[in-house]
Amino acid sequence: MTLLQVAGLVVGYGAAPVLHEVDLTVPPATIVTVLGANGAGKTTLLRTLSGLLRPIGGTIRFDGGSLAGVPVERVVRLGLAHVPEGRGVVAELTVEENLRLGGVWQADRRDARLAQDEVYELFPALAARRRHAGHQLSGGERQMLALGRALVARPRLLLLDEPSLGLAPRITAQIMALLRRLCDETGLAVLLVEQNVRSALSVADQGVVLSLGRVVAAADAAQLRDDAGLRHAYLGF
Structure with a gap:
């Protein structure tokens, strides 16, 4: 297939x-x-x-x-979800706000919230910094956030x-x-x-x-x- x-x-x-x-x-x-x-x-x-x-x-x-x-x-x-080179994080938004953007096209709001919780389980570092803005994250954390935001869309x-x-x-x-x-x-x-x-x-x-x-x-x-x-x-x- x-x-x-x-x-x-x-x-x-x-x-x-x-x-x-x-x-x-x-x-x-x-x-x-x-x-x-x-x-x-x-x-x-x-x-x-x-x-x-x-x-x-x-x-x-x-x-x-x-x-x-x-x-x-x-x-x-x-x-299909695309994570471009450069990590694609909105620097002014918090980790939580960036993840919510990932679910913007999902009709099922409850599942979108569940997907965000799953991302925090995959990346505990993001859970600890969910109120921090994108520009406050390390390079590794920004890459995790870009990947997490894509995964929230359930690709x-x-x-x-x-x-x-x-x-x-x-x-x-x-x-x-x-x-x-x-x-x-x-x-x-x-x-x-x-x-x-x-x-x-x-x-x-x-x-x-x-x-x-x-x-x-x-x-x-x-x-x-x-x-x-x-x-x-x-x-x-």
Whole structure:
């Protein structure tokens, strides 16, 4: 079964394509990591899937339905949540207010409150600082808050862009372990864009390598990890 299916995706800014005929699939309860150097098109891919950019060509299907022309708010209601690079926290709002924003599209107010309580259980550090503003949090806490706000929306697919950026290795390891646990225990699927290749491959089921907007490899994460030639050519280790 496939939750997300992307076929022949072409995306550009103006007349210049950035993604060229990109194909990928994300099954339920699976972490698929998208790897590649800066400028490979990884962030452009996530922005297109979440409805922020319009593709030039190709198809995007989520749970069997087309996402062509679907507005961002409808994409969220369908079950896709996007955590952009930079953590996406509203600095002036408190932790609690940021989490409430995550449930703004939920019709069931009671479930939205329950989802917020579940986030506090996942991230005890946020529970202790729920009255603090976003700008008062550490980098790790802001990343937890951005992830928690996305989870309040009850997504089936989480689009996650560079969650380890600027974080200590210990915090990165905690976030990666949490993603693995959520997939295994709740059925959440994750499309993970990450520069920390070793960390991403340690938790992912599958990997896709982009180079200059094209897919140059797609395989099980373990296979990518063990392919020395591919790693040296495209992944820098």
